[in-house]
Amino acid sequence: MTLGISGIQETQRGVNEIMATFKPGGKFSKAIWRITMSLHRYAVSITHVVTGALRASHRQRMASDTIGFIWLDSGAVNPRTHEQPFRYGMYEEARGGDHAFYMRTVNEAAPGVVQQETRGLI
Numbered sequence: 316m317t318l319g320i321s322g323i324q325e326t327q328r329g330v331n332e333i334m335a336t337f338k339p340g341g342k343f344s345k346a347i348w349r350i351t352m353s354l355h356r357y358a359v360s361i362t363h364v365v366t367g368a369l370r371a372s373h374r375q376r377m378a379s380d381t382i383g384f385i386w387l388d389s390g391a392v393n394p395r396t397h398e399q400p401f402r403y404g405m406y407e408e409a410r411g412g413d414h415a416f417y418m419r420t421v422n423e424a425a426p427g428v429v430q431q432e433t434r435g436l437i
Contacts, residue, residue, distance in 0.1 A: 336436050344380035346432040350425075351375050351383025353432070357424040358385060362407075362416045368393035369407065372400040385417070 336342045355375040362370040372391035377383050387401035407414050 333437055339380045341380075342436055344377075346436060347381055347383050348377055350428055350432050351377065351385065353428045354383075354420050354424055355385045357428075358416045358420040361413075361419055363414060366393055366395050368395070368398075369400040369404050372404065385420075 352375060355373060359370055359373045362373065364370050368391065369387075372388045373385065374388045375383065375385045387404045389399060389401045391400050392398070393400055408417055409415075411418070413419070
């Protein structure tokens with residue numbers, strides 16, 4: 316009877332590649348940043364414009380290597396009306412349909428963006 320281990324080096328290389336992908340600052344966190352930026356751009360592009368303040372109030376940032384946020388800046392002010400776009404932006408989003416910039420971003424853009432940015436990570 317002969318016993319042996321085969322493929323251990325290939326397996327170790329694979330494990331090392333996966334660990335490198337998911338380490339802080341690795342391929343995965345870079346993909347999350349690209350996803351966040353792409354979805355931010357999409358939300359901005361589909362936001363209805365009257366004065367442009369709502370569109371200009373979208374922000375993005377990374378909370379960690381695995382979490383990106385997109386939101387309406389509560390500090391932004393419409394220069395014409397002196398209103399805060401995040402206040403009326405909530406109502407615009409709640410109107411639904413083509414007004415719902417964040418729901419549309421999730422439904423229309425996110426699946427393709429996530430698939431594109433995560434392709435080939437492992």
